Amino acid sequence: xxxxxxxxxxxxxxxxxxxxxxxxxxxxxxxxxxxxxxxxxxxxxxxxxxxxxxxxxxxxxxxxxxxxxxxxxxxxxxxxxxxxxxxxxxxxxxxxxxxxxxxxxxxxxxxxxxxxxxxxxxxxxxxxxxxxxxxxxxxxxxxxxxxxxxxxxxxxxxxxxxxxxxxxxxxxxxxxxxxxxxxxxxxxxxxxxxxxxxxxxxxxxxxxxxxxxxxxxxxxxxxxxxxxxxxxxxxxxxxxxxxxxxxxxxxxxxxxxxxxxxxxxxxxxxxxxxxxxxxxxxxxxxxxxxxxxxxxxxxxxxxxxxxxxxxxxxxxxxxxxxxxxxxxxxxxxxxxxxxxxxxxxxxxxxxxxxxxxxxxxxxxxxxxxxxxxxxxxxxxxxxxxxxxxxxxxxxxxxxxxxxxxxxxxxxxxxxxxxxxxxxxxxxxxxxxxxxxxxxxxxxxxxxxxxxxxxxxxxxxxxxxxxxxxxxxxxxxxxxxxxxxxxxxxxxxxxxxxxxxxxxxxxxxxxxxxxxxxxxxxxxxxxxxxxxxxxxxxxxxxxxxxxxxxxxxxxxxxxxxxxxxxxxxxxxxxxxxxxxxxxxxxxxxxxxxxxxxxxxxxxxxxxxxxxxxxxxxxxxxxxxxxxxxxxx
Amino acid sequence: xxxxxxxxxxxxxxxxxxxxxxxxxxxxxxxxxxxxxxxxxxxxxxxxxxxxxxxxxxxxxxxxxxxxxxxxxxxxxxxxxxxxxxxxxxxxxxxxxxxxxxxxxxxxxxxxxxxxxxxxxxxxxxxxxxxxxxxxxxxxxxxxxxxxxxxxxxxxxxxxxxxxxxxxxxxxxxxxxxxxxxxxxxxxxxxxxxxxxxxxxxxxxxxxxxxxxxxxxxxxxxxxxxxxxxxxxxxxxxxxxxxxxxxxxxxxxxxxxxxxxxxxxxxxxxxxxxxxxxxxxxxxxxxxxxxxxxxxxxxxxxxxxxxxxxxxxxxxxxxxxxxxxxxxxxxxxxxxxxxx
Numbered sequence: 018x019x020x021x022x023x024x025x026x027x028x029x030x031x032x033x034x035x036x037x038x039x040x041x042x043x044x045x046x047x048x049x050x051x052x053x054x055x056x057x058x059x060x061x062x063x064x065x066x067x068x069x070x071x072x073x074x075x076x077x078x079x080x081x082x083x084x085x086x087x088x089x090x091x092x093x094x095x096x097x098x099x100x101x102x103x104x105x106x107x108x109x110x111x112x113x114x115x116x117x118x119x120x121x122x123x124x125x126x127x128x129x130x131x132x133x134x135x136x137x138x139x140x141x142x143x144x145x146x147x148x149x150x151x152x153x154x155x156x157x158x159x160x161x162x163x164x165x166x167x168x169x170x171x172x173x174x175x176x177x178x179x180x181x182x183x184x185x186x187x188x189x190x191x192x193x194x195x196x197x198x199x200x201x202x203x204x205x206x207x208x209x210x211x212x213x214x215x216x217x218x219x220x221x222x223x224x225x226x227x228x229x230x231x232x233x234x235x236x237x238x239x240x241x242x243x244x245x246x247x248x249x250x251x252x253x254x255x256x257x258x259x260x261x262x263x264x265x266x267x268x269x270x271x272x273x274x275x276x277x278x279x280x281x282x283x284x285x286x287x288x289x290x291x292x293x294x295x296x297x298x299x300x301x302x303x304x305x306x307x308x309x310x311x312x313x314x315x316x317x318x319x320x321x322x323x324x325x326x327x328x329x330x331x332x333x334x335x336x337x338x339x340x341x342x343x344x345x346x347x348x349x350x351x352x353x354x355x356x357x358x359x360x361x362x363x364x365x366x367x368x369x370x371x372x373x374x375x376x377x378x379x380x381x382x383x384x385x386x387x388x389x390x391x392x393x394x395x396x397x398x399x400x401x402x403x404x405x406x407x408x409x410x411x412x413x414x415x416x417x418x419x420x421x422x423x424x425x426x427x428x429x430x431x432x433x434x435x436x437x438x439x440x441x442x443x444x445x446x447x448x449x450x451x452x453x454x455x456x457x458x459x460x461x462x463x464x465x466x467x468x469x470x471x472x473x474x475x476x477x478x479x480x481x482x483x484x485x486x487x488x489x490x491x492x493x494x495x496x497x498x499x500x501x502x503x504x505x506x507x508x509x510x511x512x513x514x515x516x517x518x519x520x521x522x523x524x525x526x527x528x529x530x531x532x533x534x535x536x537x538x539x540x541x542x543x544x545x546x547x548x549x550x551x552x553x554x555x556x557x558x559x560x561x562x563x564x565x566x567x568x569x570x571x572x573x574x575x576x577x578x579x580x581x582x583x584x585x586x587x588x589x590x591x592x593x594x595x596x597x598x599x600x601x602x603x604x605x606x607x608x609x610x611x612x613x614x615x616x617x618x619x620x621x622x623x624x625x626x627x628x629x630x631x632x633x634x635x636x637x638x639x640x641x642x643x644x645x646x647x648x
Numbered sequence: 649x650x651x652x653x654x655x656x657x658x659x660x661x662x663x664x665x666x667x668x669x670x671x672x673x674x675x676x677x678x679x680x681x682x683x684x685x686x687x688x689x690x691x692x693x694x695x696x697x698x699x700x701x702x703x704x705x706x707x708x709x710x711x712x713x714x715x716x717x718x719x720x721x722x723x724x725x726x727x728x729x730x731x732x733x734x735x736x737x738x739x740x741x742x743x744x745x746x747x748x749x750x751x752x753x754x755x756x757x758x759x760x761x762x763x764x765x766x767x768x769x770x771x772x773x774x775x776x777x778x779x780x781x782x783x784x785x786x787x788x789x790x791x792x793x794x795x796x797x798x799x800x801x802x803x804x805x806x807x808x809x810x811x812x813x814x815x816x817x818x819x820x821x822x823x824x825x826x827x828x829x830x831x832x833x834x835x836x837x838x839x840x841x842x843x844x845x846x847x848x849x850x851x852x853x854x855x856x857x858x859x860x861x862x863x864x865x866x867x868x869x870x871x872x873x874x875x876x877x878x879x880x881x882x883x884x885x886x887x888x889x890x891x892x893x894x895x896x897x898x899x900x901x902x903x904x905x906x907x908x909x910x911x912x913x914x915x916x917x918x919x920x921x922x923x924x925x926x927x928x929x930x931x932x933x934x935x936x937x938x939x940x941x942x943x944x945x946x947x948x949x950x951x952x953x954x955x956x957x958x959x960x961x962x963x964x965x966x967x968x969x970x971x972x973x974x975x976x977x978x979x980x981x982x983x984x985x986x987x988x
Contacts (some may be wrong), residue, residue, distance in 0.1 A: 055942075062985070065985065261980065261982050261985075262983050263982070270980060274978060275975055278975055284963070306967050307973030307978070308963055308973070309963075310959055310963070312728065315727075315760035316756055318727065319757055322720075322730075322731065323728065323732065324731055326727055329728070329731075329732055330739070332735040334731065348721055352720055352721050356718075389965055421683030431768065445976055487696065487697075488695055489666065492695070493695055493714055493717075494717070495719065496717070496718060496719070507666065508711065609855075
């Protein structure tokens with residue numbers, strides 16, 4: 018930490034420079050902590066920091082106020098260099114009530130700063146949080162730097178002047194917190210003022226209350242003589258380009274729209290609301306100017322059923338869901354495998370089994386995606402690795418689905434879905450077109466020389482069947498879930514034909530390996546002993562963990578899979594290069610099981626199922642112990 | 649798609665080369681024939697016609713048509729048809745289903761397709777039994793039915809499919825039976841003309857597992873006395889001499905009376921366009937089962953916005969207002985900043 022400005026009479030606070038800071042905003046579910054965190058993030062993005070966020074909230078919309086179960090938190094790391102995670106341990110906790118303090122104290126950095134809303138630390142609230150005595154006065158916080166700020170009463174005071182009732186004003190206290198933290202970390206002010214005016218344009222009184230609360234927070238920091246310094250995190254060095262901030266669900270929705278454009282196929286989304294996937298439905302339903310049809314179905318089955326119907330008609334059929342919805346869609350997914358129609362099923366994974374942890378992330382649907390259908394029903398699987406990568410992953414899923422006439426499962430998770438990061442906008446003109454290659458003429462001649470259409474005559478290279486949406490005379494055909502005769506597609510119960518069809522479907526999917534990018538290995542020195550192999554949202558934690566291990570002098574490589582099925586063609590060769598293969602996953606070891614089975618590699622599994630991402634430190638420790646233990 | 653005149657066709661043009669594999673004597677044959685013989689009269693094109701189905705004996709129907717077809721999974725045809733009909737308004741979408749497929753495993757999809765009014769013609773073959781799985785009772789089987797799965801008699805109250813469709817806000821609801829080709833064709837024609845979801849219950853005999861289920865009302869010798877034809881704008885009368893009729897009592901109850909006794913003016917005049925489905929509902933419950941005088945024909949045909957057209961309208965209106973979507977603009981719809 019360097020000091021960039023000494024205190025002067027005009028600026029009584031010193032300004033210190035930090036390379037990064039991790040802040041966690043925590044309060045009651047109804048306190049608006051997600052909004053506060055979002056806004057802090059947005060102004061940091063505009064300022065040019067690198068950042069990564071972790072919204073962490075309960076499944077209940079409003080759990081009982083003031084209880085530990087009702088605590089909603091938003092963690093953001095901002096930095097002047099490229100970071101990959103929302104940070105292991107927050108340096109600053111903003112606690113709007115005793116429960117928020119109690120629930121988050123354990124995850125903080127040693128000696129962290131606490132900014133607490135002291136107004137909420139009354140006897141009743143303390144009791145609700147399970148505090149026998151007030152932690153602000155009983156000495157239990159002696160290891161922390163504590164700032165007690167009367168956020169509620171100060172907010173009420175400034176709002177009163179604008180004619181806002183105290184009860185309504187109380188709701189603006191999150192903007193006070195935002196203002197105070199914005200001052201403390203020298204965030205730009207204007208964008209937030211403008212944002213408040215736009216966001217609450219139709220509610221002028223609320224807009225005014227929020228604006229006043231926000232400014233009051235800023236002024237409080239400046240004048241209260243409570244803080245001795247402010248901090249700044251300078252802009253990060255990003256590659257040149259135009260940037261925006263996206264969440265995974267937003268990027269995924271945009272990727273689907275882009276794929277619709279690239280293929281010329283109208284996008285149809287059949288979906289049933291489910292956490293944490295619903296935001297894709299919301300985003301796409303707003304985008305009618307792109308000709309997107311969104312259909313909120315009566316259930317998960319109708320969601321995928323309608324998408325299959327749309328695909329049969331020549332549209333880009335997509336269905337979005339989370340684990341419980343995948344269970345319900347399994348039968349229809351098997352139908353799509355048999356019909357060999359393009360379809361994308363997006364699974365935003367969450368903690369399971371059953372209803373599990375709806376708002377928490379897990380990667381435990383991989384084996385379900387691989388094997389969760391009756392019969393031999395293989396399909397390709399693509400997994401996104403960062404929020405912005407969801408854009409690319411969606412296009413890749415559509416490309417495979419359309420080219421190979423197959424359903425594809427696209428895996429994301431709650432952490433990617435809601436997490437945000439800066440995204441350098443791609444050049445959309447450079448994106449590769451996707452050719453739907455509709456059938457236009459008969460493709461076979463029957464015994465008496467008549468040209469006929471065979472719906473299951475395959476492309477010899479891709480093994481894909483023709484896609485012939487209704488409307489073309491001469492290509493009328495019937496397909497269904499019953500086994501079909503190779504070529505003609507007529508119903509067939511012939512045992513040898515069945516075996517041929519089972520093997521053809523498997524060979525088609527396996528052959529996609531020839532058409533996917535090889536997995537890239539990050540092996541700085543080229544002589545690493547250990548490879549960390551990951552997939553999905555653990556990307557950030559793994560790369561950060563690997564960097565830390567390298568900083569300790571360890572030779573470590575990492576590789577991250579996007580194509581989960583089939584695996585990239587070079588994966589075996591990559592795995593064989595390393596003495597130790599470590600596979601961190603937010604499940605009980607699903608990818609590690611797959612690579613062990615497929616490649617006879619003695620992969621070591623590192624698992625975590627707490628609904629929260631790996632910390633970089635956990636990956637680092639696992640690397641060190643794997644290497645140390647062997648040495 | 650094509651703008652040239654619709655070519656003249658015959659039944660043969662609508663039949664596929666696949667051997668029909670229903671049991672000999674099955675009522676499905678006459679329904680298939682009725683459809684194949686009707687289509688040449690409808691002025692439609694084979695390539696723009698799609699038959700969709702779920703699972704069951706009835707669900708094999710698409711294989712026997714020379715149109716586009718999709719034989720899907722149990723109960724899901726209305727959901728699949730919804731995706732097809734909303735993205736392809738140029739197609740004629742038919743759903744062929746049975747009482748088990750539509751009312752048991754697929755009940756949810758049926759009621760929602762009906763309430764949304766998605767343009768599709770649903771033909772539900774009701775034989776009051778599970779045929780393909782070899783003889784278990786169905787959701788339309790009468791109480792106490794003894795079958796393989798109910799050796800001591802079934803316990804459940806059956807659905808009345810017409811009442812169910814009316815309760816699901818269906819805009820077109822009709823009933824016909826497999827013994828009367830002309831009535832079937834007239835009913836199917838009306839259903840096909842309807843702009844929205846059309847639901848047709850077809851009483852169909854399963855001669856293997858539930859033979860004669862409807863013979864008390866559809867048999868040639870009893871039909872005149874047991875079937876009550878509904879004709880829009882006409883008094884609801886039946887009987888060999890049209891001597892019986894339906895009247896509505898002051899408490900709303902429907903009753904069958906002798907026309908001579910009640911007087912012609914007292915007989916209820918059928919109005920399929922009534923906004924309130926209450927009377928149609930009462931007509932659907934004129935009989936307690938296929939052993940009492942049973943209403944057939946179009947119970948309800950009202951105009952209501954079609955779902956796919958409404959979806960297209962929202963898209964067109966948005967494109968009119970905002971212009972066609974611009975991908976570059978989409979990616980810049982939030983705050984952006986430039987790094988030099």
